[in-house]
Amino acid sequence: MNVPTLFGLCAAALVGIGLYGLIVDPHPLRKILAFNVVGSGVFVLFGAIARRGAAAGMGGDPVPQALLITGIVVAFSATALAVALLKRLSDEAGSVTLSSDAPARAKSDAGHD
Amino acid sequence: MIVALNVGLVALILGLAVWAIVAREPFAAVVGFIAYGLLLTLVWVQLHGIDVALTEAAIGGGLTGALLIGAATRLRGTEAEARAERPGPATRWLAAAVSVAVTLALAACVLVLPVPAPTLAPEVAAHMAATEVGNPITSVLLAFRAMDTLLEAIVLLFALIGVWSLTPDRFWGGRPGLRQGYDANGILAYAARLLPPIGIVAGIYIFWVGADRPGGKFQGATILAAMWLLVMMAGLADAPPIRRTWLRALLVAGPLAFIAVGLVGAVRAGAFLAYPPGLAKPLILAIEFALMPTLTLILGLMLVGTPQRGDTP
Numbered sequence: 001m002n003v004p005t006l007f008g009l010c011a012a013a014l015v016g017i018g019l020y021g022l023i024v025d026p027h028p029l030r031k032i033l034a035f036n037v038v039g040s041g042v043f044v045l046f047g048a049i050a051r052r053g054a055a056a057g058m059g060g061d062p063v064p065q066a067l068l069i070t071g072i073v074v075a076f077s078a079t080a081l082a083v084a085l086l087k088r089l090s091d092e093a094g095s096v097t098l099s100s101d102a103p104a105r106a107k108s109d110a111g112h113d
Numbered sequence: 114m115i116v117a118l119n120v121g122l123v124a125l126i127l128g129l130a131v132w133a134i135v136a137r138e139p140f141a142a143v144v145g146f147i148a149y150g151l152l153l154t155l156v157w158v159q160l161h162g163i164d165v166a167l168t169e170a171a172i173g174g175g176l177t178g179a180l181l182i183g184a185a186t187r188l189r190g191t192e193a194e195a196r197a198e199r200p201g202p203a204t205r206w207l208a209a210a211v212s213v214a215v216t217l218a219l220a221a222c223v224l225v226l227p228v229p230a231p232t233l234a235p236e237v238a239a240h241m242a243a244t245e246v247g248n249p250i251t252s253v254l255l256a257f258r259a260m261d262t263l264l265e266a267i268v269l270l271f272a273l274i275g276v277w278s279l280t281p282d283r284f285w286g287g288r289p290g291l292r293q294g295y296d297a298n299g300i301l302a303y304a305a306r307l308l309p310p311i312g313i314v315a316g317i318y319i320f321w322v323g324a325d326r327p328g329g330k331f332q333g334a335t336i337l338a339a340m341w342l343l344v345m346m347a348g349l350a351d352a353p354p355i356r357r358t359w360l361r362a363l364l365v366a367g368p369l370a371f372i373a374v375g376l377v378g379a380v381r382a383g384a385f386l387a388y389p390p391g392l393a394k395p396l397i398l399a400i401e402f403a404l405m406p407t408l409t410l411i412l413g414l415m416l417v418g419t420p421q422r423g424d425t426p
Contacts, residue, residue, distance in 0.1 A: 001120060005163055007156055008223035010123040014130050016216030021134035023208035027195035029139050033146055037130050040153055044160075048301065051160040053232030058249055059161025063233040066253035066288065069168045070265045073331055076180075077272035080415040084276040085416065091281075096141045096191045099198055100250045 008048035028089075028096050032082050039075045042047030043068055119159060126152050139185040139192055146181065150174025164250040167319070171335035172412075178343070180416055211407035245394035247325030254329070255397045260387045265376065266368045269411045273364070277355055280420045286356030287424045290417040294347030305347030310339040320405055324394075330401050333410035341413045352417050355423035360392060360410070367407030371400050 014037055021034030046064055053061030090096050129149040136142040139268050152173045195331035200208075233247055237249050237257065244252040254262045280287070320333030343409050344350045374396050378387035 003159055005151045005158060006119055006123060007224060008226075008270060009220050010126060010156075012216045012219035012223060013127055015219055016212040017127070017130045017134055018135075019215055020208050020212040023211070024200060024205055025134070025190060025195075026198035026200070027139065029181070029188055030134075030142065030195075032184075033133055033139075033181065034144055036146065037133060038275065040150075043165075044153070044156060047157060047160045047162055047165060048223070050162065051228065052226065053234055054161065055232045057233040058234045058238065059236050061230075061232045062237050062253050063258065064250035065162045065165055066258060067255065067261065068162065068252045068333060069166045069250070069329070070261050072165070072168045072173050074178050074263055074268050075278035076412075077269050077415065079177055080180055080279070081275045084279050084419055085182055086184060087187060088279045090188055090191070095194055096188060097198065098152070113181035 004048040005045055011041045011043075011045035011048060014038070014044065017041075026098065028086050028098055029083075032079060032086070033104075035082075036075065036079060039071075043071060043075075046071075072088045122152065122159070123153055126156065128291050129168075137192070141181070143181040147174055148176035150178060164248070164332075166321075167327060167329075167332040171332050173277045175339065176335060176412060176416060183416075183418075184419060222359075243390075243393060244388075244397065246397060248323060248327065248329075250327070251323055251329055251397075254297055255400060256393060259400075263351065263368065263371045263386070266371060266407070269408070269415075270364060270368055273411050273415050276415055276419055280355075284422060286422045287420040287422050288354045289352045289414060289420045290345070291421055292351070293346055293348040299347070301347040302349060305343045305349050309340040309344060312343075316340065320401070320418065322399075324398070328407050329344075330408060331342060334405055335412055337405075337409040338416070339415035341409065343417060345350065345413075345417065352414070355420055356424060363410055367404035370403030374400055390392075 018034045018037030018039075018041060022031055022038060025031060025034060046068055047060075050060040050064035050068070053064070054063070086096060123291045126149060129152065131144050132145040133142045133149060136145060150169065153173060154170040157163070234249075236306055237253060241247075241249055241252050246252045246256070277289075279287050297356070316333045316336035318333075319328040319336060321328075323329030323333065341350075341378075347353055357361040375386040377396070378389070379385045381389040
């Protein structure tokens with residue numbers, strides 16, 4: 001098995017592992033983490049495809065590689081925004097549950113600005 | 114030999130990914146995820162994407178890891194409550210079946226990828242001379258697909274505005290993050306005095322060398338942002354209040370300069386973000402120099418988070 005295929009299959013497994021965590025784990029931070037695992041799986045798959053496009057003396061197709069750099073940076077900014085939302089939720093509600101039928105402690109305890 | 118190393122690398126990565134999902138403590142899961150990010154860097158090296166490897170090490174592993182460590186520490190003790198909400202076995206089995214199906218579908222796609230692989234590398238090689246930049250990734254990022262990079266810079270800015278917009282009303286305009294304690298004889302303050310001179314030189318070098326070799330503004334800006342964060346965490350300097358005009362001006366300067374260069378292209382070369390012949394390299398450098406401080410500030414401030422106090426120190 002050649003290197004791009006090996007890492008391509010690894011990427012497929014990473015997407016599956018992350019997807020499972022994203023569905024099953026109710027903790028929002030764990031969901032963010034799982035989402036990043038899915039994202040990195042997609043990146044590795046794309047990188048393996050870029051490696052297959054090696055030509056003209058380049059080790060990989062530079063167009064997908066450049067898009068990967070953009071993707072990693074955008075994934076970071078999305079993660080930062082999600083973490084900020086989560087911290088605010090924890091400050092406001094005193095808990096981080098996403099369940100819609102959880103007792104709404106926020107209204108009685110913390111009040112609203 | 115190298116095959117065995119690659120198989121071992123894949124096994125380690127899959128193991129750490131599983132750990133990041135199943136570990137009981139969020140903190141332990143995040144630590145696993147950071148190791149995972151660093152090992153992914155080796156995957157990028159194996160896939161001949163040195164620029165991507167640098168980005169992964171700096172942003173995917175480093176900054177994201179620091180962000181999640183901070184969040185895991187803040188949210189310690191919320192895990193028990195979440196565990197009570199875990200879905201029942203039926204949902205878990207269904208989720209497992211869906212995940213396995215997605216993995217199998219992706220794996221099948223990997224195995225039937227077209228031969229010969231489609232590639233734009235010859236196109237890039239043929240037109241790279243026009244950009245006068247030696248690193249093909251940089252010429253894609255700042256010439257052939259400059260629109261993506263412009264939108265990426267704007268996405269970063271909008272994400273920071275999103276983070277700031279979560280500020281409670283009473284702290285609006287204040288300083289982001291919590292006041293850090295300062296221990297003059299602590300190891301953190303020592304490291305925060307010793308490392309930045311080295312880190313700043315390394316960051317600027319990686320930024321500058323990106324025109325012709327692996328490196329570039331995102332990787333360089335991340336290192337500079339890390340040095341700034343180190344100084345802030347050690348309490349040697351405080352984060353600026355977000356109401357400061359100079360701060361806001363610097364945050365928009367990069368994208369605005371990028372758009373201005375794009376408009377110059379619209380007038381002089383017939384298309385938005387086109388470069389007039391002979392001016393490609395100077396314009397690319399102008400964009401990179403304008404983006405560098407903006408990116409450093411945005412990456413650093415995004416990690417510090419929303420303002421949690423007024424603008425008095």
